[in-house]
Amino acid sequence: MPSHQILPITHHHPSPPFSGSNPSSILPTGPASADAMLLKLENDDPTARLLISSSFEDEMASFKPIKPPLLPRASSYTTITSSSSSAAASTTTTAAAATTAKSFYQQRRRRIASEDSLSSLSDGEGRRSLGREVGHAAAETFLLTRLSLKLLRYLGVGYRWITRFLALGCYALLLVPGFFQVGYYYFFSSQIRRSVVYGDKPRNRLDLYLPKNSDGPKPVIAFVTGGAWIIGYKAWGSLLGQQLSERDIIVACIDYRNFPQGTISDMVADASEGISYVCNHIAEYGGDPNRIYLMGQSAGAHIAACTLVEQAIKEAGEGESTSWSVSQIKAYFGLSGGYNLLDLIDHFHSRGLYRSVFLSIMEGEQSLQQFSPEVMVQDPNIKNAVSLLPPIVLFHGTADYSIPSDSSKNFAETLQRLGVKAESILYEGKTHTDLFLQDPMRGGNDKMFEDLLAIIHADDSAALAKDATAPPRRRLVPEFMLKLARSVSPF
Numbered sequence: 001m002p003s004h005q006i007l008p009i010t011h012h013h014p015s016p017p018f019s020g021s022n023p024s025s026i027l028p029t030g031p032a033s034a035d036a037m038l039l040k041l042e043n044d045d046p047t048a049r050l051l052i053s054s055s056f057e058d059e060m061a062s063f064k065p066i067k068p069p070l071l072p073r074a075s076s077y078t079t080i081t082s083s084s085s086s087a088a089a090s091t092t093t094t095a096a097a098a099t100t101a102k103s104f105y106q107q108r109r110r111r112i113a114s115e116d117s118l119s120s121l122s123d124g125e126g127r128r129s130l131g132r133e134v135g136h137a138a139a140e141t142f143l144l145t146r147l148s149l150k151l152l153r154y155l156g157v158g159y160r161w162i163t164r165f166l167a168l169g170c171y172a173l174l175l176v177p178g179f180f181q182v183g184y185y186y187f188f189s190s191q192i193r194r195s196v197v198y199g200d201k202p203r204n205r206l207d208l209y210l211p212k213n214s215d216g217p218k219p220v221i222a223f224v225t226g227g228a229w230i231i232g233y234k235a236w237g238s239l240l241g242q243q244l245s246e247r248d249i250i251v252a253c254i255d256y257r258n259f260p261q262g263t264i265s266d267m268v269a270d271a272s273e274g275i276s277y278v279c280n281h282i283a284e285y286g287g288d289p290n291r292i293y294l295m296g297q298s299a300g301a302h303i304a305a306c307t308l309v310e311q312a313i314k315e316a317g318e319g320e321s322t323s324w325s326v327s328q329i330k331a332y333f334g335l336s337g338g339y340n341l342l343d344l345i346d347h348f349h350s351r352g353l354y355r356s357v358f359l360s361i362m363e364g365e366q367s368l369q370q371f372s373p374e375v376m377v378q379d380p381n382i383k384n385a386v387s388l389l390p391p392i393v394l395f396h397g398t399a400d401y402s403i404p405s406d407s408s409k410n411f412a413e414t415l416q417r418l419g420v421k422a423e424s425i426l427y428e429g430k431t432h433t434d435l436f437l438q439d440p441m442r443g444g445n446d447k448m449f450e451d452l453l454a455i456i457h458a459d460d461s462a463a464l465a466k467d468a469t470a471p472p473r474r475r476l477v478p479e480f481m482l483k484l485a486r487s488v489s490p491f
Contacts, residue, residue: 163490164352164490167488167489167490168490170488171485171488171489171490174477174481174482174484174485174488175437175441175477175481175482175485177476177477177478177481178239178437178441178476178477181476182238182239182242182476183238185238185242186207186235186238189242191209191210191211191212191245192207192208192209192210192238192241193207193208193210193285194207195207196208196277198254198273198274198276198277199270199273199274199277201257201266201269201270201273202257202261202262203255203256203257203258203261203270204255204256204270204273204274205234205255206234206252206253206254206255206274206277206278207234207235207237207238207241207252207253207255208250208251208252208285209238209241209242209244209245209250209251209252209253210245210250210285210286211245211246211247211248211249211250211286212245213248214286217283217286217287217288217289217291218248218249218250218286218287218288218291219248219249219250219287219288219291219292219293219456219457220249220250220251220252220278220282220287220288220291220292220293221244221249221250221251221252221292221293221294221295221333221456222252222254222274222275222278222292222293222294222295223237223240223241223251223252223253223254223295223296223297223300224254224256224271224274224294224295224296224297224300224301224303224304224307225237225253225254225255225296225297225300226296226297226298226299226300226301226336226436227258227298227299227300228298228299228353229258229259229264229267229299229303229361230258230259230361231258232255232256232258232299232300233255233258234253234254234255235253236253237251237253237297238253239437239440239441240436240440241253243440243449243473244452247453247463247466247467247470248463248466249453249456250282250285250286250287252274252278252282254270254271254274254275254278255270255274256270256271256274256303257270259357259360259361260360263360263361263362263363264303264306264361264362264363264367264371265363267303268303268306268307268310268371271303271304271307272307272310272311272324275294275307275324275329276323276324278292279292279323279324279325279328280323280324289328290330291330291456292328292329292330293329293330293331293332293333293456294307294308294329294331294332294333294390295332295333295334295335296333296334296335296337297335297336297337297436298335298336298337298338298402298403298432298436299337299338300337301334301335301336301337301338301339302337302338302339302341302371302373304332304334304337305332305334305337305339305373305411306371306373308326308329308332308373308389308390309373309376309377309385309389311324311325311326312326312382312385312386312388312389313382313385315385315388316382316384316385316388317385326388326389326390327388327390329390330390330391331390331391331392331393331455332389332390332391332392332393333393333394333395333452333455334392334393334394334395334408334411335395335396335435335436335448336395336396336397336400336402336403336408336432336435336436337394337396337403337407337408338403338407339372339373339374339407339408339410339411340372340373340374340375340407340410340411341362341368341371341372342368342369342372342375343407344403344407345358345359345368347403347404351401351402352490373411374410374411374414377389377414377415377418377420378414378418383418386418386419386420387419387420389415389420391420391421391422392412392415392420392421392422392423393422393423393424393425393455394408394409394411394412394422394423394424394425395408395424395425395427395435395448395451395452396408396409396424396425396426396427396435397426397427397429397430397431397432397434397435398426398427398428398429398430399428399429399430399431399434400430400431400432401431401432401491402432402491403432405424405426408424408426409424409426411424412424425448425451427447427448430448431486431489431491432489432491433486433489433491434486435448438482438485438486440473440476441475441476441477441482442475442476442477442479442482443472443473443474443475443476444472444473444475445472446473450467453467454467
């Protein structure tokens with residue numbers, strides 16, 4: 001039903017001479033007053049008459065205002081001296097009756113209009129909300145498809161890339177039951193704030209996963225997703241975000257420009273901007289600004305580590321203006337990351353990420369050292385910056401063939417020699433995707449997930465007790481499909 005503006009009812013009458021100062025004495029009274037008001041409303045707004053239901057007309061017909069004494073109009077004005085008392089009483093009674101009728105009428109109009117408006121708003125809002133979700137999904141799918149085609153044009157067609165993409169297709173197909181459930185949660189859960197803008201560059205968006213329990217400020221993880229610096233996307237963190245939010249932890253999955261839309265400098269700049277937004281605005285979403293953790297997976301772990309080291313160097317320098325501080329990060333978690341590109345470039349080439357492409361992503365061979373956190377922290381010129389780094393915990397599977405576990409082990413040992421509180425936690429027989437996808441989809445107990453929770457909730461005895469009694473996570477994918485997916489995984 002179209003909405004109508006509810007206008008105040010006005011009456012225009014010739015101004016007869018009257019005694020006394022009460023202007024309400026000229027208002028229409030009795031049954032004629034309602035007719036006069038309706039007539040005037042119809043003259044002013046022909047469509048507004050639709051707001052009055054038949055039941056209201058029946059009520060108005062049965063409404064009987066108090067009638068004033070029947071007094072000739074002429075005598076009420078000419079015999080002022082002899083009838084001043086009765087005239088005053090008549091005026092007061094008339095005004096009361098008119099005011100009552102007017103008030104009753106206006107309240108009825110507001111109630112009817114409000115009910116109709118709420119009904120139409122509820123239906124309309126539901127349709128608009130569904131439309132927004134469908135439109136959002138379509139836009140995200142279009143973006144990923146366009147970037148994938150652009151990447152294929154850049155890489156060309158080669159035997160290794162064809163086999164990798166075929167393997168990736170089979171891998172994804174086997175995990176479809178889990179992806180479908182996670183995707184439904186991502187697009188339709190009310191606990192997710194999707195595509196929150198954190199900067200003015202392309203893809204400067206982040207997703208927030210909020211716990212259902214809103215009692216007190218929550219710990220926060222700013223998460224940078226992986227994707228070989230090429231296919232990274234914020235939605236890749238939806239499974240981790242869902243599971244951590246169920247344990248009262250807010251997760252902010254930061255999107256960033258991928259290659260060829262941007263190079264490593266752009267990725268680090270975007271990650272820094274996203275972390276800045278989390279540090280400065282997370283309290284608005286129920287987060288605790290004093291318990292912010294930084295985390296990255298695979299290429300995201302490398303980008304996050306580069307961002308952290310670069311920020312420490314800025315803070316240790318003179319005159320550098322920063323929008324966030326390393327001191328705001330309580331700890332850094334790296335999951336299956338690579339931190340020394342000089343040692344990894346040949347390995348990546350053998351795995352299908354060709355040297356020429358990788359050097360284009362990293363802005364040339366001369367920049368490999370600059371974007372190798374393990375190498376950078378050993379520079380004696382930034383000793384003060386290294387001392388600013390927060391505790392660092394690196395998780396890695398020993399059967400990881402995409403990025404060998406020695407990458408995390410060597411980086412942790414280097415940091416320890418430099419006085420940084422750091423450790424590497426290795427998981428025997430786990431691959432690059434086991435820790436991030438297969439194990440969470442398997443349900444039950446997840447060792448890496450439990451280790452992560454133990455660190456975040458170390459100072460919160462109530463949260464630790466809740467974790468100890470939490471029910472096992474449900475399985476998303478049958479075991480035989482997980483094993484097949486593991487065997488064909490291109491990662």
